[in-house]
Amino acid sequence: MTYEHLDEEARQILRDNDRGSYTVPTSGLYPYQWNWDSAFAAWGFSTFDNNRAWVELETLFASQWEDGMVPHIIFHRQVPEYFPGPDVWGVEHTPPTSGISQPPIAATMARAVYESDKAAGRARLEGLYEGLLNWHRWFMRARVTDGLCCVTHPWESGRDNAPDWDSSMANVDTSMVGEYTRRDTSHVNNDMRPTKQQYDQYLALLYFSRDCGWDIDTINEKSPLRVADPGMHFMLLRAHRDLLWIAQEFGKPDGAEIQGWIDSMVESAEKFWNADGGYYDSINMRAGEFTNTLSCASFYCWYAGMDDTRMIPHLERILAAVKYPVPSIDPEAPGFDHIRYWRGPLWCMANSQIGAGLAEMGHTELAEKVRLGTRAVIADHGFAEYHSPVDGTPAGGQHFTWTAAVWLTFASPQAKGGF
Ligand code: GLC
Numbered sequence: 001m002t003y004e005h006l007d008e009e010a011r012q013i014l015r016d017n018d019r020g021s022y023t024v025p026t027s028g029l030y031p032y033q034w035n036w037d038s039a040f041a042a043w044g045f046s047t048f049d050n051n052r053a054w055v056e057l058e059t060l061f062a063s064q065w066e067d068g069m070v071p072h073i074i075f076h077r078q079v080p081e082y083f084p085g086p087d088v089w090g091v092e093h094t095p096p097t098s099g100i101s102q103p104p105i106a107a108t109m110a111r112a113v114y115e116s117d118k119a120a121g122r123a124r125l126e127g128l129y130e131g132l133l134n135w136h137r138w139f140m141r142a143r144v145t146d147g148l149c150c151v152t153h154p155w156e157s158g159r160d161n162a163p164d165w166d167s168s169m170a171n172v173d174t175s176m177v178g179e180y181t182r183r184d185t186s187h188v189n190n191d192m193r194p195t196k197q198q199y200d201q202y203l204a205l206l207y208f209s210r211d212c213g214w215d216i217d218t219i220n221e222k223s224p225l226r227v228a229d230p231g232m233h234f235m236l237l238r239a240h241r242d243l244l245w246i247a248q249e250f251g252k253p254d255g256a257e258i259q260g261w262i263d264s265m266v267e268s269a270e271k272f273w274n275a276d277g278g279y280y281d282s283i284n285m286r287a288g289e290f291t292n293t294l295s296c297a298s299f300y301c302w303y304a305g306m307d308d309t310r311m312i313p314h315l316e317r318i319l320a321a322v323k324y325p326v327p328s329i330d331p332e333a334p335g336f337d338h339i340r341y342w343r344g345p346l347w348c349m350a351n352s353q354i355g356a357g358l359a360e361m362g363h364t365e366l367a368e369k370v371r372l373g374t375r376a377v378i379a380d381h382g383f384a385e386y387h388s389p390v391d392g393t394p395a396g397g398q399h400f401t402w403t404a405a406v407w408l409t410f411a412s413p414q415a416k417g418g419f
Contacts, residue, residue, distance in 0.1 A: 006379060007412055013383055013404035014044050018052070021059040022076060026385065026397035029187040031082055033074040035060060035102035036158055037402050039109040040349050044405025046113040047415070053113045054124040057106060061131040063097055067216075068138030070106070070131075071097035072155060083183040084203065090210045099206075099214045100156040103232060104139055107132045107239040111246055112409075112419040126250055132243055133254060139236055140261055142216045147268025148228035149236050150285060152219050153205050157229050157297075160202075161194045161342040162328065163335055164282040164293045168225040171286070174200040176207070192339055192395045228283040230272045231297025234304035235353075237265045241305055269306065279314055294330040296350045303357030315366060322389040325373040326351055331389070338388040339395050345386040348374050349402040352410040356418035374411040378403065 017023045022033040023041040030037075038060045045053035063074045075086045075096040086096035110128055114121040143150050151157045154165040177200045184193050194202070205225055212218040220226070244258040274281035274290045280298040281290045299315055301308045314330075321331045329336050329344050338344045355370035377387050383403040385396030409415050 001379070003375070003379060003413055006407060007414060010044070010383065010404035010407040010412070011048055013399050014041065014401060014408075016399065017041075017401045019076070021055055022074070023056060023401050025402065026400045029184065029385075029397040031077075031079040033060065033063075033076060035070060035072045035074075036105050039106045040402040040405045043109045043112050044401070044408045046116045047408040050113070050117045050120050053116075054121065057110055057113070057128060058124070060106065061128055061135075063093070063095060064131050064135065065093065065097075067142075068134035069101050069142070070104075070135045072100050072102035073098040081183055083181060084206065088203075088206070091214065098155075099209055100151075100153050101135075101139075101143075102156060103158045103235045104135060104239045105235055107136070107243040107246065108235075108419060111242040114246075115419075125246060129246060129250060129252065132246070133252075133258075136236070136240060136243055136258070136261070142220075143232075144236075144265075145220070145226070145228070145285060146271070147264055148271060148283065148285075149233040149265070150226050150228045151232060152209065152223050152226060154202065154225075157227075157232055159229075159231060159295065159297060159328065159342045161198060161340070162293065162295055162297075163333075163343060164229065164291045164295065164297075165225065165227060167284050167289070167291055168227055168286060169198070169201045169205075171224045172201045172204045172208075173224075174204045177203050188396055193341055224286065226285040227291070228272070228285055229297065230269075230280040230282060231295070231300055233265065233269060233272065234297070234300035234306075237262065237269070237304040238300075238357075240265065266306065269301070269304070273310075279311060294333065296326050296328045296347070296354065299326060299354045300357065302361040302363065303353045305360070307361050312363065312366070319366075319369060319373075322346075324377040324387060324389050324392055325370045326354055327389040328386075338390040339393060341386070341396070344389065345395055346377065346389040347386045348378060348406045348411065352406045355410065359418055371411060371417055374406065375413070378407055378411055383407070 025034050025037045038056050042053040042056040064070045089098050091097050091099050114125045154160050209219050240262045247254050272280045279294045319325050327346055328342050336344045351370050351374040355367050358367035377392050381392040381394045383400050384394030384398055385400045
C-alpha cells in the first residue's frame with residue numbers, strides 16, 4: 001500500500017485550515033488559534049513550508065501576556081456562534097484571549113522546526129527565544145507547586161474531559177452558572193462530548209478565575225481545582241530540555257536557571273508515582289490524593305527524557321487490548337468509554353509524543369508499534385480529531401490540523417518519525 005495520497009491530503013488540510021498567520025484546529029468546531037494545536041501545526045508545516053511554520057509560532061507569541069503567559073485560545077476574529085467566547089472570558093487583551101494556558105510544547109516544536117532547516121530558522125528562533133523563556137518562567141512561578149506542574153482548569157491540560165479532574169470538579173459550585181447555549185454539540189454528537197453537568201463545572205471554574213481578575217496568587221490559594229498533572233509536568237520538563245538546547249545554541253546566559261528547573265522537575269516527578277497502581281498518576285492537590293487515573297499522560301515519561309521502564313508493562317498490556325494505540329484511558333478502568341472525549345479515545349498527536357519518546361529512550365519495538373498503529377488508524381479512518389482505539393471510529397471534528405501535522409512528521413512512511 002502506498003500512502004502518498006495521504007501526504008497530499010495532510011498538506012491540504014493544513015492549507016485549508018490556514019487563516020493566514022495562524023491555523024484553526026478545524027473549521028466550525030474550533031474557529032480560533034489554540035496554543036498547542038498551533039505548535040503541532042508548525043511542526044507539520046515544517047515538512048513543506050518552513051516560513052509558514054515560523055509564522056504560526058510568531059503569531060502565537062505575539063499574544064503573550066505581559067506576565068509571560070501564552071494563552072490557550074487567541075480570539076483573532078469575531079465568531080458569534082462560538083461559546084465560550086471572549087466576552088465570557090472577560091480578559092482585557094488585544095486580540096482577546098482566554099485566561100489560562102495550555103501544554104507548553106512550543107519550545108520543543110520550535111527546536112524541531114529549526115532543526116529541519118537551520119539556515120532559514122536561525123533568526124526566527126532567536127526572535128522567539130525571550131518569549132519562550134518568559135513563558136517557562138511563568139509556568140515555574142504560576143503553576144509549579146511543590147515541584148509539580150499543576151493546572152487550574154481542565155482545559156489547561158489539553159486533556160479537557162479526562163477523569164483526572166472529576167474528584168476536584170465535584171467540589172465546584174455550579175449554582176450561579178445560569179442558562180447558556182453550548183455550541184460544541186451542534187458540530188459533534190452528544191455522546192462524543194462532555195455532559196451538561198461537566199460543562200456547567202467548566203464554566204463555574206472559568207467564572208471563578210475571571211472573578212479573581214485572573215490573579216495568579218488568588219487563584220492558587222482559593223480555586224477549588226488544583227491538580228498536578230503528569231502530562232503537563234512531562235511536557236514542561238521536555239520543553240525545558242529543548243529550551244536549554246536553544247539557549248546553548250545561541251550562547252544565551254540562562255543555561256544554569258533552566259538546568260535548575262530540569263533537575264528539580266526530574267526529582268519531583270517521582271511524586272506522581274502511584275505505588276498502589278504502579279503508574280504515574282495525577283494528584284488532586286486540594287485533597288492531597290491521587291486521582292487513580294492511568295491515562296495516556298502517564299506514558300509521557302519517555303518524552304520527558306526519563307529512561308523509566310516501569311511503565312512498559314502497562315503499555316504492552318494496553319496495546320494488546322485494543323486495535324489502535326494509545327487509548328487516553330486504560331481500557332480496563334471502570335469509566336472507559338471508547339468514543340467519549342478524553343475518556344478512552346486515542347489522539348494521534350499524543351501518540352506522536354509517546355512514540356517519539358519511546359524511540360528516543362531506545363524502546364524501539366514499542367515505538368514502532370505506536371507509530372505503525374497511528375499510521376493505520378489514519379489510513380483506515382481518516383484525519384479525525386480523535387478515534388476509537390477499539391474500532392477506529394473517527395470522532396470529534398474532521399479534517400483536523402494536528403492529526404494532519406502528525407501524519408507528516410510522525411506517522412507517514414516518509415516522515416522523520418520524531419523531533
Ligand atoms: C479540545 C482539546 C484540546 C485542544 C482543542 C482544540 O479542547 O481537548 O486539547 O487544544 O480541542 O483542538
